[in-house]
Amino acid sequence: RIWSLVENPSCEGPDSNPSHYYFRINKNKVYYVSESLVKRAANGTRNNLISLGTCIGKYTHGCSFHLTVQSLSLLAANAKHKVWLKPTSKMAFLYGNHVLKSGLGRITENSAPGDGVVVFSISDVPLGFGISTKSTQDCRKLDPNGIVVLHQADIGEYLRMEDEL
Structure with missing residues (x-):
């Protein structure tokens, strides 16, 4: 089932070529983001990045993972x-x-x-x-x-x- 999330074709951004989705971690949050958005976000510094794509969950201080309502x-x-x-x-x-x-x-x-x-x-x-x-x-x-x-x-x-x- 997880492969259907990653191999989901995306046609967003200035180029209309389909791309794949990725899971990215920034600080303690996990984001579901398209390949084209990852490429555009790479132009900035990571410290200035607040959010990227859809936040699907976060890691707590005890290292357990909690899904957020945005993953619905x-x-x-x-x-x-x-x-x-x-x-x-x-x-x-x-x-x-x-x-x-x-x-x-x-x-x-x-x-x-x-x-x-x-x-x-x-x-x-x-x-x-x-x-x-x-x-x-x-x-x-x-x-x-x-x-x-x-x-x-x-x-x-x-x-x-x-x-x-």
Whole structure:
């Protein structure tokens, strides 16, 4: 799956020749950036570079990697495990709450506990991502107040973190 991200043809910039995408690290952040943008950014000094492409995650002081909500478009396009929410629970998820069984519209087959899942609205709009707590079979017999997906990130973070951005 990672190769489909790297070999994704890009036609941006002054030259219309297709190029590939790369993962680049600047300071403690990982960026997903096209080859043409990397070439243009090489003209400046690295110390003056603030951002490059799409920030998909960052390394913490403990050297663990955390995905950011900006990676949602990449995750949604390549997700193996997906969850769709009912319209009544969409706002609860966007406020940072976990997904309950009562708000679950659909779930992909063969998901296991601990799998990363992308959360969609019922109309296939990616809302965020999280970690599943139950398998697909266990979700069927779970009580309505049981947690199905642990919240990791959602598109509502842009509004909640407005002061920090």
